[in-house]
Amino acid sequence: GSHEIEPAIKYLLNNGILALEGIKNACLSVSLTEKFFNFRKNQSALSVPPQSLSDRNFAGARKIIQQAKKEDRNILYDEEAKRLLASIGFETTASLYAGSLGETIEASKALGFPVALKIRSDGILSKSDIGGIILGIRNEKELRNAYKALQTKAEENHIPEEDFAVTIQRTLSDAYARELKIGMRNTKQFGPVVYIGVGGLYGDLGFKEEFNFAPISKSDALQLLEAPSISKLLSAYKGFPEVSKELLCTALLRLSQAAVSIPALKSIEIDPFLVGPDSAIVLDAHAAIWDKPLRPSAKAEHLVFPTVLSKPTKKISGDFGELLLRQAQPADIEGFTNYITNLSESSMRLRFHGLSTTPEEIAARALTNDPDRSYTIILTEPSKTRPAVVGEATFSLLPNGKSAEFGISIADNYQRKGLSKFLMAALEEEALSRGLTELVGYVLKDNGGMSKMMQKRGYSQTEDETDPHINLFSLELPEEAAD
Incomplete structure (x- = not known):
């Protein structure tokens, strides 16, 4: 259609x-x-993303981006992209900027022929798409012709004459090197990704790119290099020695960490990235930025990190004996599934309101959701081997980002022992620490025990407009705590 x-x-x-x-x-x-x-x-086994560069490595990169922001540009000039990469440890070829034909000739002589000439513009990310790059210029005569050709291309693409300028770069060649394309980009749906593919003259022929979500580890980088679409290009072949996978891994890790450490960096692509048996050098690069912070926030909203325990395990005791209250982890999925499976039909109905779903699906939702948007706690018996889960509570953020909906259940043989109040107190404490302003829960009207506890804890009660069998309980959290 x-x-x-x-x-x-x-x-x-x-x-x-x-x-x-x-x-x-x-x-x-x-x-x-x-x-x-x-x-x-x-990534769930890691408490923090892999790091090998300290924050000071990115100070120079942030200054370059900050200057572009001051000039209201969202694309870095070629030489700025290279300086950014150099500041985080990449080897790059020298580039010079020229605003006239005379300056271009002088710069080319200083660098030494052969050189490449590119249009320098803050409004064009890919110069090759408009024919704005001329390679292999061997002498001054070819340089003059190339300069005039780029002037014509600039006019065709509506670049004002007074803004026309070029970047000159020394052309390098390594008989044993491969031309690759590597980079990172921030995606709307999945956050930052790192990728690798065929670059240079063959980059536009439709070769598949391999990617992974940042932050990546060294083993993740090696997996990218072992993909069928990439590994053959990197391997020894008909007299060509294998390229340095160590240098390639280091390059991918540095791009990954740049994505993590500089949220304002929207994308950066190195093409071609010339990699040989013992060298790796940036021949060309371009980068885009957007209106985001230069430094990641404490919560790192631009990333999805593995579950990190925010509260220590707490012992509680009463006529139920001694139990452990703690945040649930992905490793608890088997025990959580067994717990849901053993709930009576009545307890399942009161907790999940008769929704048709399997224990496995319930456990997966509770334990593998985005930890920034949900929180699950469990009560377990104090066993050192496979502790049995005897209670659970969860809240999930609502679309406004300030309210959360909660749910709670207790194993049948532990009900009516006052355990729910411990779970609710823990949920409320976590909601306060996250700056939430409201907790809401939907309770079946025949769930008298839950309704009574909600009222004791100060929750206001209203009837659900969409279902006459359900009461809505809500608690406004203190504004000062949310701030």
């Missing part, structure tokens, strides 16, 4: 409903989502 269905797609997207044009995009979305959750699962 194309143009006929476009208004419907926009309407659905504006109302928060996923809508995709064509089965190919749908399959791609499912594939990417699966890869993203596998990334989250594999």
Whole structure:
């Protein structure tokens, strides 16, 4: 339907409903989502992302971006992109800027022929797409012709004559090196990704790029290099020695860490990246920035980090004996699934309101959701081997980002022992620490015990407008604590 269905797609997207044009995009979305959750699962054992560069390594890069922001530019000049990369440890070729033909000739002689000439503009990210790059200029005569040709290209692309300038770069060649393309980009749906592919003259022939979600580890980088679309290019072949995978891994890790450490960096691409058996050098690069902070916040909203325990395990005791109250982790999925499986039909109905779902699905939602948007705690028996889960509570952020909906359940043989108050207190404490302003819960009217506890804790009660069998309980959290 194309143009006929476009208004419907926009309407659905504006109302928060996923809508995709064509089965190919749908399959791609499912594939990417699966890869993203596998990334989250594999990272769950780490408490912090892998790091090998300290924050001071990015001070120079931040200054370059800050200057571009002051000049109201969202694209870095070629030489700025190279200086940014050099500041985080990349080896780059020398580049000079020239505003006239005379300056271009002098700069080329200083660098030494052969050189490459590129249009220098803050409004064009890919110069090659408009024919704004001329390679292999061997002498002054060819340089003059190239300069005039770029002037013509600038006019065709509406670059004012007074703004026309060029970047001159010495051309390098290594008989054993491969031309690759590596980079990072910040995606709207999945955050920062790092990628690698074929670059240089062959980069536009449709070779598949390999990518992974940042932050990556060294083993992640090696996996990218072992992908079939990349590994053959890097391996020894007909007299060509294998390129240095160590240098390539280091380059990918530095890009990953740049994505983590500088949220304002929207994308940076190195193409070509000349890699040989014992060298790796940036021949060309371009970068884009956007209106985001130069430094990551304490919560690092631009990233999805593995689950990090925010509260220590707490012992509670009473006529139920001694139990442990702690934040749930992905490793608890088996015990959590067993707990849900053993709940009585009545307890399942009171907790999940008769929704048709499996214990495995419930456990997966509770333990593998985005930790920035949800929080799950469990009560367990104090066993050192496989502690049995005897209670759980969860809250999930609502679309406004300031309220959260909660749910709670207790194992049948531990009910009516006062355990719910410990779980609710822990949820409220976490909500306060996150700056939330309201907790809300939907309780079946025949769940008298839950309703009584909510009232004791100061929750206000109203009838759910959409279901006469449900009461809505809400608690406004103190504003001063949220600030």
